Amino acid sequence: MNLTLKIWRQKDANDKGKMVDYPITGIEPDMSFLEMLDVLNEALINKGEEPVAFDHDCREGICGMCSLYINGEAHGPDRGVTTCQLHMRMFNDGDTIYIEPFRAAAFPVIKDLVVDRSAFDRIQHAGGFISVNTSGNTIDANAIPVNKHDADTAFDAATCIGCGACVASCKNSSAMLFVGAKVSQFALLPQGKVEATDRVLNMVKQMDEEGFGNCTNTGACEVECPKGISLENIARMNREYLKAAFKG
Numbered sequence: 001m002n003l004t005l006k007i008w009r010q011k012d013a014n015d016k017g018k019m020v021d022y023p024i025t026g027i028e029p030d031m032s033f034l035e036m037l038d039v040l041n042e043a044l045i046n047k048g049e050e051p052v053a054f055d056h057d058c059r060e061g062i063c064g065m066c067s068l069y070i071n072g073e074a075h076g077p078d079r080g081v082t083t084c085q086l087h088m089r090m091f092n093d094g095d096t097i098y099i100e101p102f103r104a105a106a107f108p109v110i111k112d113l114v115v116d117r118s119a120f121d122r123i124q125h126a127g128g129f130i131s132v133n134t135s136g137n138t139i140d141a142n143a144i145p146v147n148k149h150d151a152d153t154a155f156d157a158a159t160c161i162g163c164g165a166c167v168a169s170c171k172n173s174s175a176m177l178f179v180g181a182k183v184s185q186f187a188l189l190p191q192g193k194v195e196a197t198d199r200v201l202n203m204v205k206q207m208d209e210e211g212f213g214n215c216t217n218t219g220a221c222e223v224e225c226p227k228g229i230s231l232e233n234i235a236r237m238n239r240e241y242l243k244a245a246f247k248g
């Protein structure tokens, strides 16, 4: 396949940035999107030019690092996959492909296609955990009964990989699908109920402080989420928040 890539280039956080055209040839349909960018970078390095900076780690849909906006969609045109799982067979020979970083005020661009998503880490630190007494009196997790439906729903919420596609695809740059998933995965389990009040209040407070917007109720986040995280998690977080606010 021969393609034209239009890629966002930005030297650093202070640079204005611009789209730059790169023609690329000899791309196999079975290559992943990131392998296609590897081919481009190899050619740029061979020409003595600066390679395109992009984020990646596992390259198998687990770490949530690869965060590209491709032809106006977070993680590109396929559904239920991350950018590293996207294949070039989703495109046609001769296509022009627009590649941009995830755009949100709370995710500032570091360089080219790499954004700083440490706002998500700070939200997690505010309450995305449980406290366990490990002094020798720890109750075996398997000794605490959990009904199958709650276990399955908590597990589904826990599959969120923190990629940020929900934020990038929301016109308000809302992080509510991410935070809803993180609140839900604990709120549904007995182990998570002990700190549920503080957790939801603190995580929502941190989310607001980071500058994420409110939910638009359009559901774009659920459509673009590579892990199929359901909007039900936002509704559950809102209920948890209301309960916690009344408790004070």
Ligand code: SF4
Binding pocket: 159, 160, 161, 162, 163, 164, 165, 166, 167, 177, 178, 181, 221, 224, 225, 226, 227, 228, 229
């Ligand atoms: S909810 Fe989905 S889109 Fe948002 S961070 Fe988690 S996995 Fe990514």
Ligand code: FES
Binding pocket: 055, 056, 057, 058, 059, 060, 061, 062, 063, 064, 065, 066, 082, 083, 084, 085
């Ligand atoms: S590189 Fe880890 S999810 Fe894509």
